[in-house]
Amino acid sequence: MAGTSGKTINVTIKVWRQKNKNQKGQFETHPMKGVSVDMSFLEMFDVLNDRLITEGKDPVAFDHDCREGICGMCSMYINGRPHGPKQGVTTCQLHMRSFKDGDTIVVEPWRSAAFPVVKDLAVDRSAFDRIIASGGFVSVNTGNARDANSILIPKDDADQAFNAAACIGCGACVAACKNGSAMLFVSAKVSQLALLPQGQIERDERVLNMVNQMDEEGFGNCTNTAACEAECPKGISLENIARLNREYISASNFANRK
Amino acid sequence: MSNSKGFLKSSIGRKAIMGLTGLFLVTFLIVHVSINSLLFVGDSGATFNAAANFMAHNPVIRVVEIGLFAGLILHTVQALLLTLANRKARPQGYAVVNGAANSSWYSRSMGLLGTLLLLFLVMHLYHFWWPTKVAVFTDHEHNTFDEIKAVFTDGTMGIISVLLYVIGCISLAYHLLHGFQSGFQTLGLNHKKYTPLIKKTGIGFSIIVSLLFALMPIGFLIGFIK
Incomplete structure (x- = not known):
């Protein structure tokens, strides 16, 4: 990848795990070593999930789709703020350079009675x-296409x-x-x-x-x-x-x- | 296709009641602070007593007073109901909340500030409103100025009263700081030109009114109101 800084940080992820909307959830702690600061927050979760899958564990469920900040699917509540510490960005556009080496990052799902948790960080x-x-x-006119700007x-x-x-x-x-x-x-x-x-x-x-x-x-x-x-x-x-x-x-x- | 029946039950309708009653209570504050500022005249309360006496015996004011209490009760009850509904909207809270990153503490603490104001009001009514009522109905000679002075110059109790009044005024200042402009927003009164003006007026109003009120008990205590 061009333009990468090569810099890495170690962070601790405290992530909410919940099997489904009826079960009680709890936090799970995962140390993440050597995280590239050029990664997006979701890519960091991809790395975590790869590891969990390799270890035969259940990966963390989270919503994502376009990963370019326009679809509205990603939805993590990071260190007490939706989409994390940056303004005007979605979680997929948040990068690990926004965090410091040694940070503990608490990740929760949206909390709302109207948004029940489907699993982990994914809400309905x-x-x-x-x-x-x-x-x-x-109501629109049917029939022939009309002139633009009419x-x-x-x-x-x-x-x-x-x-x-x-x-x-x-x-x-x-x-x-x-x-x-x-x-x-x-x-x-x-x-x-x-x-x-x-x-x-x-x-x-x-x-x-x-x-x-x-x-x-x-x-x-x-x-x-x-x-x-x-x-x-x-x-x-x-x-x-x-x-x-x-x-x-x-x-x-x-x-x-x- | 109109919805006037459902309106008062809807979230926006219930908020409109909060906004309307809140702004109504603001108009009361204007009258209250204006008349009470006559305490600063420095004639041993002669001007103030005349104004207080006029207000106590004016039938129009007495009718408005009933509306005032109704507005206050409506504002309080509605706030309680809305707060309960809001709690239900998030049954499970967050482990970490960084509210300071996105909003002012007083905008998030209107319930707490309102509760402090309500407690203050109970004490305040007991101090001044009740004795005035008793005097009006029993047709007793009644010197409001002396009565106020007695509350705040009564030794240690006087100092405690002054402190509680100042805390009440601080609660009022922060409650208004959010509430004044919030009332307009809730009623949909937003305008590119006038909203900045409303916000500035709200800040000025909150500070000036609360400061004037706070200076009254302080004035009696340290003796610049004589």
Whole structure:
């Protein structure tokens, strides 16, 4: 590999092990010697798992997919912070150079009643899928393909919608929130459509259904600590939560319909 | 397709109640600190007593007072219910939490600060609200200024009272530091131009109001309010 530093560190990994959602879990300690600082955090876990498999032990289950910070699958709670000590990155984009020689690194799964542990560090985030599904579809014209840019959108609105749409649904907001609230996620998903002309037709219905589903899944209530915003790997802003509040208050009380 | 029935049961609706009652209590603080600042006039409480007397016998204020207690109770009960729901949302906690990395301690401690404020309020009402009520209903001659002075200049008890009041004011400052701007955010009142202004106003309000309140017992104790 070009550009490697060749530097290595020794760290101790304290990782949460849990067979399934019904069994009690516990921490397991693994010393990791000679870890290249150029490794990503997940690659370090790959090395650990290789070793565990060679020793005939059960490898640590963790979620991962693209390993380039865009899919939202990786989900480790590292030393008290979702996705570890760096801002604006997912766990796959966290590198061992962010740690010091001799560090003990505590790795836990997302903790939320709505995200039951499947195994070890892997949690079931299908609650997010159900929230998205409850939002329903947007009405679109069928027939011939239309000219591009036939619907004009103010630049500011387009930018804000795009920023909201950057949410990858990883659940770090829920993991970071002391209340286990999913407001940042839901607010991003509501905002990306509420800001655009294409999202207007189902605007009220969408926010009512999504918030209702969010509450049913058992997420907590937002107290505006802004921990979610600080930990979001995609920099989703708290302004979205204010917009969600506004959209929901308005759709609940002021929509001029029966 | 409106949802006004479900609204008050929803997480956002319940938070809206927190925000509305919180901001309502803020308006009360404005009135309270304004009138109490007359203690600093330096005329042995003549101006202050006149204002206090007006407030005690004003029917409009008496009706608003009922609303105030209702708001306070709603704010407290709702906070308790929401806190319980939030606990349920994370039945198993983390072994390591680095909260300082992503949020301020006081934004995470609104429940604790609110509890301190509630305890303070019980003492505060016992000190001043209750005797005033008794005086109004029994039509007794009542000198509020002297009564306040007595609480804070009563030897060792006076010093303890001043300390407890200062702790109450510090709790108030931090509770407001988060609560003021948080109330607006919860009600969806966010704006590129006005939100920075709301945040600055909130910081100024929290510090100035709490400091003015804290200076009152201190003033009686060290004697610059005479």
